[in-house]
Amino acid sequence: MSLTDAPSGHAALMDGVYRNQRHIYDLTRKYYLLGRDRLIAELDVPAGGSVLEIGCGTGRNMLRAMNQFPNGRYYGLDISEEMLATARASLERHGPSSPVKLAAADATAFDAHALFGVEKFDRVYISYALSMIPDWRLALARAADCIAEGGSLHVVDFGQQERLPGWFRAVLQSWLAKFHVEPRAELFSTMNDEAVRIAGRAHCRPLYRGYTWYAVLTRAAHTP
Numbered sequence: 001m002s003l004t005d006a007p008s009g010h011a012a013l014m015d016g017v018y019r020n021q022r023h024i025y026d027l028t029r030k031y032y033l034l035g036r037d038r039l040i041a042e043l044d045v046p047a048g049g050s051v052l053e054i055g056c057g058t059g060r061n062m063l064r065a066m067n068q069f070p071n072g073r074y075y076g077l078d079i080s081e082e083m084l085a086t087a088r089a090s091l092e093r094h095g096p097s098s099p100v101k102l103a104a105a106d107a108t109a110f111d112a113h114a115l116f117g118v119e120k121f122d123r124v125y126i127s128y129a130l131s132m133i134p135d136w137r138l139a140l141a142r143a144a145d146c147i148a149e150g151g152s153l154h155v156v157d158f159g160q161q162e163r164l165p166g167w168f169r170a171v172l173q174s175w176l177a178k179f180h181v182e183p184r185a186e187l188f189s190t191m192n193d194e195a196v197r198i199a200g201r202a203h204c205r206p207l208y209r210g211y212t213w214y215a216v217l218t219r220a221a222h223t224p
């Protein structure tokens with residue numbers, strides 16, 4: 001399904017959140033969207049491998065991944081046309097000569113083949129987007145379906161701040177709620193469920209005393 005069929009309310013909400021924020025997004029988020037660079041470093045993209053970012057925002061992560069793994073083929077989707085406008089401009093300014101394909105689409109209902117001409121990806125990642133997607137479990141299932149054999153899905157997002165003081169957790173979560181961000185307490189258990197569903201393996205790790213949660217789901221390689 002393309003964005004035109006997507007629940008337009010959520011697309012409009014995200015456009016509203018980011019219409020102005022996108023201009024200062026990269027500058028400000030580096031202080032609190034922790035763990036993104038670890039995720040990128042661990043992508044370990046194979047030469048010629050395909051990489052999809054779901055909820056790619058300004059394209060900041062894609063640029064960094066492309067610098068680290070220049071032989072990959074990169075694809076990004078986001079529900080916000082506002083964010084994609086920044087991503088396009090940024091990739092044009094700083095990106096490598098090889099084209100990056102970007103598309104407006106809903107993470108819960110997209111057809112990767114129709115958008116990009118690619119059905120499965122060697123690496124799929126979602127960085128700080130599941131906490132903004134109402135039906136995040138469906139988005140996670142869609143992402144897992146896109147993993148090629150022997151490939152992996154990497155997720156980083158706000159955790160439950162389980163080893164941080166209670167007051168910090170309360171302040172952070174109420175501040176995040178103002179921006180329609182809800183840390184997913186069931187992220188790890190849902191990653192484990194997805195591992196069972198696709199006969200893969202999930203590895204889940206809290207980082208920074210639970211400020212961030214990071215999880216990797218690997219699909220088994222084909223054995224003849």
Ligand SMILES: C[S@@+](CC[C@H](N)C(=O)[O-])C[C@H]1O[C@@H](n2cnc3c(N)ncnc32)[C@H](O)[C@@H]1O
Pocket residue numbers: 010014029033036054055056057058060061077078079080083105106107108126127128129132133
């Ligand atoms: C906090 S930003 C993260 C951007 C980027 N991944 C990063 O790490 O900087 C969340 C992004 O998710 C996108 N998003 C929210 N709901 C979405 C959905 N249902 N489908 C696709 N993208 C979505 C937003 O438009 C926004 O660009």
